[in-house]
Amino acid sequence: MTSLLIRDCTVAGVPSSSVYMAGGKVARISKGEVSVPEGTEVVEANGGTLLPGMIDSHCHPFEYGWLKRSVDLRGVSNVTGIRLRLQAGVLRSRPGEWVFGMGWNQEDFPGRKMPHRADIDEVSPSNPVVLTRVCGHIAVINSRAVEELGFGSREGAEYERDSGGLTGIVKEGALVEAYRRIPRSAERCAADLQAVEAEAARAGLTALHCVVSPEGYREELAALLQLESAGSLSLRYRVYFPPEAMEFVEAEKLAAAPRGQRVRLNGVKIFADGSLGARTAALREPYADDPSNSGILRMTDEDLSALVERVDAKGFQAIIHAIGDRAVEQAVDALARVTGTKNPRRHRIEHAAVLPKDLRDRMARHGIRAAVQPLFVTSDTWAVDRLGEERVRDLYPFRSMLESGILASGSSDSPVESMSPILGIWASMTRGGAAPEESLSLDQALAIYTSNAASNGFDEAAISEGGPACMTLLDSDIAGMHPALLRKVGVLATVVDGALVHSYGSG
Ligand SMILES: [Zn+2]
Structure with missing residues (x-):
């Protein structure tokens, strides 16, 4: 078993600390120099902050890999541009393998053809090809x-169709x-996951709360377990x-299978509604920019409650995608029937985007947790159009959530x-x-991104x-740094169960 020393780091506000790890655990934390066994790998932190491992509590790594x-x-x-880029993609693929592309827009082409x-x-000629238009609803296939x-x-x-049969343009249901x-x-799923994993380790992540897809869960679960x-x-x-x-x-x-610590099947992801961008998130009052529309609930109240009860009875954690306040209310109603005040299965609401005070209070009262996406705040520049000046104040109210006692964790919803x-x-601050x-x-x-995200996935x-050796080493001491500068902070090293999975300079 390898051992690792991180020297001259700031841990929990204490500068010039050394953290020695062996056997996948933290063996010793000390101030100043320490002597370690020969062969120990050493990382020089030069005063950088050492954090408990950072966790992305909601992401789709298989989708991102794809x-x-x-x-x-x-x-x-x-069209020549499409051909050139596609050619490179075909060269990277194996014979007969499906090739995907996305993002073309004929509005930018001569004659808009x-x-x-x-x-x-x-x-x-021999690889099947699907090239999706920028909107995601239309594609050309070969x-x-x-x-x-x-x-x-x-x-x-x-x-x-044209006189020669199908043109290759397919839409919507097709x-x-x-x-x-x-x-x-x-x-293929395993290769996709490994490409994403390397990037996640470089970003300082030690764990991912990984949502697998309805279309590919068999292959995605198999890939995780085989790896x-x-x-x-x-x-x-x-x-x-x-x-x-x-x-x-x-x-x-x-x-239930006894395995290592790397993969654990925690629970079930349920959809209550859609998205604000597409005006399919279910709101209590109509959209400000579409007064005839209040969004769409995916399930009836009864069906959602029955599903949550089934998930809970099987011992799984339910995580419910709910963005509009009507959908959050439906999720809270369903969860409140099984949580009591302590919520031992740690059921969560994902996004919980439009969250007025009455719903924050009910979530807190029932111990219902949340997974939020701080980067949505800076990306959703159109939010005020959808919700209006008044209601937009209840959008992504992170501080109010934490202060009312909701245990919220940070996430990316990658590839979003x-x-x-x-x-x-940086975005949350x-x-x-x-x-x-x-x-x-x-x-x-x-x-x-650390303690709350760990707790939301049943980790510490x-x-x-004696604790787990999962940690993230930053290149600077971030205490007191101006929030605007935080986005420039680099990750020097990422450690998972005592192993260095990324270190600066190692790529
Ligand atoms: Zn998601």
């Missing part, structure tokens, strides 16, 4: 994809079907699967936002000027002798 491997078609100005399957067949999906004889508005039917493999048993995972994963996977997880006894917890800390009274203090911002986070 996106990273896709051909980026944003900004192309003609949509691409045709013949345009891309030339560069990809002839090989038409063939593999059996779309050739399809009729209707979702399958565009595109959803294509995505669902594209074959996935545990091997774990091969000893190939650097980070810890706390996994949340969709309700439709519950039977599979139970039949395969995946949650950058995985960097440093950026999350600066908020781009939105409702500045809801800005967090440095201690609160650190807590949502503290740098203490």
